[in-house]
Each structure stands twice: as C-alpha cells, then as structure tokens.
Amino acid sequence: MLSRLQQFMPALVLALVGLGVVIGGSEFELGSLTAMGPGFMPVLLGGLLLLLAGVLLLLEWRILPTGAALPSARPLLCAGLSIVVWALLAERAGFVLASVAQLVLAYAAISQPDWRKVLYSSAVITALAFIAFVLLLGLPLPAVGW
Amino acid sequence: METLTNLAMGFGLALTPEALLYCLLGVTLGTVIGVLPGIGALTTISLCLPLTFHLDPLLGLIMLAGIFYGAQYGSSTASILLNVPGSAPAAVTCIDGYPMARQGRAGVALFLTTIASFIGGSFAIILLIMFAPLLARFAIGFSAADYFSIMLLALVAASTLSVGSALKGLCMVVLGLILGFVGTDINSGQFRFTFGIPALADGISLVALAMGLFGVAEILANVSSGEMPSLKNTRVTLRSMLPTRQDMQEFKMSCARGSVVGSFLGMLPGTGPTIASFLAYALEKKLAKDPSRFGNGAVEGIVSPEAANNACVQAAFIPTLTLGVPGDAIMAVMIGGLLIHGITPGPQLITENAGLFWGVVASFWIGNVLLLVLNLPFIGLWVKLLSIPYRMLYPAILLLISIGVYSVNNSTVDVMFTFGFGLLGFAFTRAGFPSAPLLLGFVLGPLVEENFRRALLLSNGDLTTFVTRPVSAIFLAATLLILLSSVLALRRRPAVVLDE
Numbered sequence: 181m182l183s184r185l186q187q188f189m190p191a192l193v194l195a196l197v198g199l200g201v202v203i204g205g206s207e208f209e210l211g212s213l214t215a216m217g218p219g220f221m222p223v224l225l226g227g228l229l230l231l232l233a234g235v236l237l238l239l240e241w242r243i244l245p246t247g248a249a250l251p252s253a254r255p256l257l258c259a260g261l262s263i264v265v266w267a268l269l270a271e272r273a274g275f276v277l278a279s280v281a282q283l284v285l286a287y288a289a290i291s292q293p294d295w296r297k298v299l300y301s302s303a304v305i306t307a308l309a310f311i312a313f314v315l316l317l318g319l320p321l322p323a324v325g326w
Numbered sequence: 327m328e329t330l331t332n333l334a335m336g337f338g339l340a341l342t343p344e345a346l347l348y349c350l351l352g353v354t355l356g357t358v359i360g361v362l363p364g365i366g367a368l369t370t371i372s373l374c375l376p377l378t379f380h381l382d383p384l385l386g387l388i389m390l391a392g393i394f395y396g397a398q399y400g401s402s403t404a405s406i407l408l409n410v411p412g413s414a415p416a417a418v419t420c421i422d423g424y425p426m427a428r429q430g431r432a433g434v435a436l437f438l439t440t441i442a443s444f445i446g447g448s449f450a451i452i453l454l455i456m457f458a459p460l461l462a463r464f465a466i467g468f469s470a471a472d473y474f475s476i477m478l479l480a481l482v483a484a485s486t487l488s489v490g491s492a493l494k495g496l497c498m499v500v501l502g503l504i505l506g507f508v509g510t511d512i513n514s515g516q517f518r519f520t521f522g523i524p525a526l527a528d529g530i531s532l533v534a535l536a537m538g539l540f541g542v543a544e545i546l547a548n549v550s551s552g553e554m555p556s557l558k559n560t561r562v563t564l565r566s567m568l569p570t571r572q573d574m575q576e577f578k579m580s581c582a583r584g585s586v587v588g589s590f591l592g593m594l595p596g597t598g599p600t601i602a603s604f605l606a607y608a609l610e611k612k613l614a615k616d617p618s619r620f621g622n623g624a625v626e627g628i629v630s631p632e633a634a635n636n637a638c639v640q641a642a643f644i645p646t647l648t649l650g651v652p653g654d655a656i657m658a659v660m661i662g663g664l665l666i667h668g669i670t671p672g673p674q675l676i677t678e679n680a681g682l683f684w685g686v687v688a689s690f691w692i693g694n695v696l697l698l699v700l701n702l703p704f705i706g707l708w709v710k711l712l713s714i715p716y717r718m719l720y721p722a723i724l725l726l727i728s729i730g731v732y733s734v735n736n737s738t739v740d741v742m743f744t745f746g747f748g749l750l751g752f753a754f755t756r757a758g759f760p761s762a763p764l765l766l767g768f769v770l771g772p773l774v775e776e777n778f779r780r781a782l783l784l785s786n787g788d789l790t791t792f793v794t795r796p797v798s799a800i801f802l803a804a805t806l807l808i809l810l811s812s813v814l815a816l817r818r819r820p821a822v823v824l825d826e
Contacts, residue, residue, distance in 0.1 A: 209514070216782070
C-alpha cells in the first residue's frame, strides 16, 4: 500500500496542483479569445496539467509498484534544512553565525563526520566567503547581528 | 564582407582586457565544475547570474557562456578517470573513456577529447557566424503566431525528447508554465497566485528556482545515495597524452561526424548536448566495421560524442540569440540574464545590439582557444582537483547557493523557496520526472502567454491564425509529429511489471 502511494504521489500532487490552478484561476476574469483576462491561461493550463496527470495516473495503475526504498532522512534533513537555517539567521544573527551554522549542519548529513575537521573547514569557508561576498562584493549583511 | 567587418568589431570588443578576464574566468570556472562530478553547469551559471547584474551585458554573457562550454570540456575528465560523468552529456564518454584509462591510456583519451571538443566547438562557431544573421533577417517577419508555435515546439520537444517518459516531461513543462504565472499579470496588473506573500509580487525568482531544482536537488540526491566519488593516486603527464598514428586515424572522421551531428542538433529547439552526444555515439557504433570494440576503449566512442556535445552547445546559441527561443534549460537561464538587463533576444538583437552579438561570438572562439591551453598543459591540475572528496565540497556549495540566491533580491524568502524547489526537484527526479522542462516552461511561460494573447488579439480571436501562417503551420505540424511519435512509442511499449 505504501509503495503504491509512493508511486502515485507525484502524479497525484500534479493533479491537485492542476485542480488548484483551475479553481484559483477561475476567480479572475476569464475574458474571451480576443481579450483574454488574467484567469484565461491559468485555467487553460491548470486543466491541461490535470488532464496529463490524470492520464499518468491511469498509466501508472498498470505498473506494479517497485517498492523502492525511501531515502534516508538524515542526509536530506541536514543538507536541506541547512539552507533554511542560513535564511533564518543571516539577517538576524549575521553572516558569520548563519554560515557556520549552515556548514556544520550540512556536514552532519554524512554519517560519523570528523567534528574537528568540520569546525576547521566551516571556519575557513566562512572566512573566505565573508571576504569575497561581504567585504569585496558588498553583500548587505552584518558580520554579526543581534 | 559585412560579416567580416562585424566579426572584426566583435574581436575588438572580446579582446579588451576586461572581456578577456571574464572569458578566462568563465571557462576556468566551467572547467572546474565540469571536472568535479556533482556540480552542474546550470547550478554554476545560476550562481553567477546575480554577479552579472552589475556587469556590462556583454561581459556577463561572455562569462556565463564560458562556464557553459567550459563545463563540456572539463566533464570528460571525470568520465575517463573515475567512470563518473562530470555532467550528463559526458555520461557516454565513460563507456569507452574509462576502459582506455584502465588500459593505461587515460592521457591519450584526455588529449583526444580536448582536441575533439575544440574542433566541434570551432565548427559550430563558424556555422553560428554564417547562419545566425541569415536566420535573424528571415525571422524579422515572424508574427506573434509564429513565435507562439516555435516556442510550443521548443517546449514539446524539450519534454518529449529528453531521457525518460514523454508524458512526465510534458507534465513538468506545464508545471513550469504555471509557475511562470505567479506574480503580477502585466496586462491587468492583478496579483496571480501570490498567496499574500509580497516577495512573490515580482514572480518566482529564476535563480531560486534554478538553484533549487538543479543545485540543491543534485546535492540531496548525492548525499542521500552516499555516492561521493573521488580519485586517488592518478597522474597524467604530457608525455602520456601523445596519441599513436592509429589513434589519429580513428580520430579524424569521427570528430568530423560528431561536429556535424552536434551542430545540427544544437540548432534545433528542444534538444541539447546530452542527446547530441548519445546520438553521435550511436552513429559511430553503427558505422564501425567492428562494433565490438565499443565499450572496450574505442577512440571513436569518446571523440565523436565530445565533438558533438561541444558543437551542440555552441550551435544552441543560434536559436537562442536570433529567435529568443532557448533550446534547453541552460539557454533559458542565459535568456533570463539578458532580459534582466532589458535586452530581449530575437531577430533585432543582431542589428540593435550588434556589439553584444558579435562580441559574444568572437569570445566563443577566444574561449575555446583558452580552453585548449587550460586543458592540455594544465591537465595535471584538473586531475588533482578530482581528489577533493565530495563530502568536503557539498556544504560549501550549499552555502554558495544560499548566498547566490540571497544576493539577487536581498531576500531570505527566496532562499527558503530554494529549499522548497530543491525538495521538489529531488522528489520528482527520483520519480522519473525531468526538471529541465520545468525550468524551460518557467522562462518561456510569460513569452508564450504574451504571444498567444497577441496573436489572437490581432486575428480577432480566430484560432486558425496559427495554421494559416506558413511558418506557424510548419512548426505546429512538427510539434504534432513529435507528440504523435511519443504517443506511438508509449503504445508500443509494454506495461512494465516489476518485482515488489
């Protein structure tokens, strides 16, 4: 059941996006072929996406699920969320803290990182990035915030 | 004569110290990211896009283009030495390049692929010089209906000709077109699908989308798979690069064929260097007297695809610069870069921005010569680069991505979106949905909508305007043919039954 859901999920998401765009687009004026309103193209393409995703769902039904393993959560969470951490900290805590936090979290994506190396690399990369982007290219972020 | 005068003007602009510096910067960066597996040209170009906002458009385009074709040169290095392609088009080079390395002929393989890249690239530049002005002159008479049909062909071809399911490609193109709606509608001034987020009033950031879909998604795929290749104790000397007479014999015709195949495919919308290199390889195998040599270190198996992917990359500038229709996602980002400068690529570009067009064309050849110098005497340096472990590299790339996206609008919301698009790209790629058509759809979306609207406005809502105009009719027929062949291919393919 889980593998079936995993198999259908992308097409299902696309179908829902298509439906959402049709509904959202129809709230705008549709207009006519000669004078199209802002809702015309979204409704047209939302409908097309719904149709294509529907056909895809039907075709996928014929294929038995592969039961492909889900990706492990740790690398995805650490590497992905490191970007969010940078975005949350950059303007508040400043460039240095945001960058070090991002790098440390990103390094934590691999199992058993050498923490001494991680801290050393994070410090060096942050220093280089600070010189290049903030000092030389004028990126408008404080070195340290709060 | 006029072409020669223009070309001389182009060389005058491309040989200024500033232009040379940006060209060198672009091709060096391109080679570096081409050599390193796991960082694509598109990620790097998107990363550098904000830097070009403050530059003269010519210098910016010279640098971005240099990254693109420089990456094609560098990408064969990892294919040959590690059996891991530096980029998708170089995947085919692994088939015969790696066996050559195992036979102790890595140096010869690297030498031949560099020369083939140079010849392929140069051949396509000559075609660009000859045909781009002609095509632009012809395209001046194109109407909105013609442009709509050309763009439709590019979108359909890009989604159906790419590797994998055509239907999934089409879904991604439509999703890209829909994402292009987000922001202020230029005709009515109304906000569409902004969900009350002020940062979305100007639409989704192209850099955030490209970085997320390609840069972040690529890193997530690599770290979650645990595949982090690096090279240990391999040395390539200049002496080991000398080819034999037999090698050169096999090189000549395969290089010529690869150049022609690549140039032809580059000029077509919707194809790209990956398709070019795979087709060139297939052609060589078909023409070979002894096809069994392929896969065991056949020189033609590395030369023809390398010549083809470089020729394709250079020839792709023909439709991009003269029609304003990008053939693939990278070209779409380049167009995005020009649009930000207020320059709309199209038939008028050659006349209205002659300096930009001819300067860029001249820089291509200078860049290719620079790449020859960078890739032959300095090959040892690039080989050493492969020994940097990926697990040390990717956190720095993630930081660069965050900084790069932030620097476009000084917006942390854009950085958050990059994470979202990264997850989206990762999940969809895992499920077999290609990301490139989405990006192409996103960039072309507003142009498709504008031309569709204008064509119907001018024809009083008469849809037959798309079939009564010859140019539009031809492109629509081609689009229909591609769609039909995809449907037929789908019907022929039996339902796949896989083990639980």
